[in-house]
Amino acid sequence: MTKQRIAVIGGTGPQGKGLGYRFARHGHDVIIGSRSAERAEPVADEVAARLEGLSGAGEVSGAANVDACGQADVVLLAVPYDGHDELVASLPLAGKTVISCVNPLGFDKRGAYGLVVDGGEGSAAESAQRLAPEATVVGAFHNVSAVGLWSEDEFLDEDVLCVGDSDEGKQIAMDLARAVTGREGISAGKLRLARQLEPFTAVLISINRKYKAHSGVRITGLPDQD
Numbered sequence: 001m002t003k004q005r006i007a008v009i010g011g012t013g014p015q016g017k018g019l020g021y022r023f024a025r026h027g028h029d030v031i032i033g034s035r036s037a038e039r040a041e042p043v044a045d046e047v048a049a050r051l052e053g054l055s056g057a058g059e060v061s062g063a064a065n066v067d068a069c070g071q072a073d074v075v076l077l078a079v080p081y082d083g084h085d086e087l088v089a090s091l092p093l094a095g096k097t098v099i100s101c102v103n104p105l106g107f108d109k110r111g112a113y114g115l116v117v118d119g120g121e122g123s124a125a126e127s128a129q130r131l132a133p134e135a136t137v138v139g140a141f142h143n144v145s146a147v148g149l150w151s152e153d154e155f156l157d158e159d160v161l162c163v164g165d166s167d168e169g170k171q172i173a174m175d176l177a178r179a180v181t182g183r184e185g186i187s188a189g190k191l192r193l194a195r196q197l198e199p200f201t202a203v204l205i206s207i208n209r210k211y212k213a214h215s216g217v218r219i220t221g222l223p224d225q226d
């Protein structure tokens with residue numbers, strides 16, 4: 001395993017905190033980011049407390065989003081789509097591998113639905129790549145739920161679908177997926193396929209509502225993965 005130093009932007013929310021916890025539990029160092037360092041620090045302490053006594057866990061600290069990026073090679077974007085573009089444009093992302101799990105979703109009385117981004121020809125991940133052209137943007141972890149991530153389960157019985165235009169960047173996300181599922185993530189295509197992965201989460205939310213469950217995605221028919 002290549003140990004990574006990962007900044008989690010929006011790490012005070014359930015998705016960022018949950019992924020940060022999983023990454024640190026698997027030996028990566030994690031910096032929980034927030035618009036305010038004062039909000040990041042107690043969340044970092046909460047994650048670190050959960051890892052206490054676990055041999056091989058990585059270090060967890062908290063920082064303002066910009067400082068967290070400065071300290072990391074890999075940056076996870078775990079913020080709401082609302083305000084995403086302004087935030088991404090403000091971050092020092094050049095040269096970093098940036099993983100986006102951002103889902104542009106709307107909710108109305110019929111439930112969750114995917115928002116149309118750039119007239120159907122874009123996605124949050126592609127917006128991040130456009131706003132940070134010198135970063136390598138990958139889409140991954142869109143369909144894993146925060147509840148599962150923060151659970152006691154050692155691994156989630158799900159697959160992490162990873163999309164990106166750089167094989168090297170995608171491989172970093174695929175390796176990080178091991179921290180969540182115990183298996184390498186699945187190489188699921190080019191970055192533009194984030195247009196399918198992001199709104200698919202609305203389908204999982206509908207399933208969860210119907211079955212009172214925490215559903216996930218599992219791909220069958222692949223050669224054995226280790």
Ligand SMILES: NC(=O)c1ccc[n+]([C@@H]2O[C@H](COP(=O)([O-])OP(=O)(O)OC[C@H]3O[C@@H](n4cnc5c(N)ncnc54)[C@H](OP(=O)(O)O)[C@@H]3O)[C@@H](O)[C@H]2O)c1
Pocket residue numbers: 009010011012013014015016033034035036039040077078079080081082083084087101102103104105141142143144145146147201
């Ligand atoms: N929750 C899930 O189960 C789940 C599953 C899969 C994917 N996702 C995706 O992961 C992302 C994060 O989800 P979440 O549920 O953790 O979201 P969240 O709790 O609504 O937001 C996460 C953090 O983002 C920061 N934030 C909020 N508004 C912001 C803005 N306008 N500009 C910059 N930062 C802002 C806040 O941190 P500070 O105030 O500390 O800066 C907040 O704690 C979303 O795009 C979501 O679609 C979520």
